[in-house]
Amino acid sequence: MENRSNGKATASLVLGIISLVFIFFGTYAFLGIILAIIGLILGIQAKKENPNDGKAKAGVVLSIIGLALCALTFLSCIACVGLIASLA
Numbered sequence: 001m002e003n004r005s006n007g008k009a010t011a012s013l014v015l016g017i018i019s020l021v022f023i024f025f026g027t028y029a030f031l032g033i034i035l036a037i038i039g040l041i042l043g044i045q046a047k048k049e050n051p052n053d054g055k056a057k058a059g060v061v062l063s064i065i066g067l068a069l070c071a072l073t074f075l076s077c078i079a080c081v082g083l084i085a086s087l088a
Helices: 007-049 054-087
Strands: none
Touching: 007 054
16 A cells, blocks of 8 residues: 555645634634635545545544634624624
């Protein structure tokens, strides 16, 4: 069995981690959403190529978590801005 590194799986893992970092930047969470979607696509492609790849599985999981939390953060920021605008 050849031990090769899968670039798509690694990219998916890195993009999933970066999308989780964008949760803490509030209005920039939309960048995390975009990165999580790209990471999810790459992770799914990598899992189709090698179903037993742990990096691909971790990338998909982190991308899903990053997508959900970034979307929640972004919507919360939009709601707060809307609330402040309606009070002024």
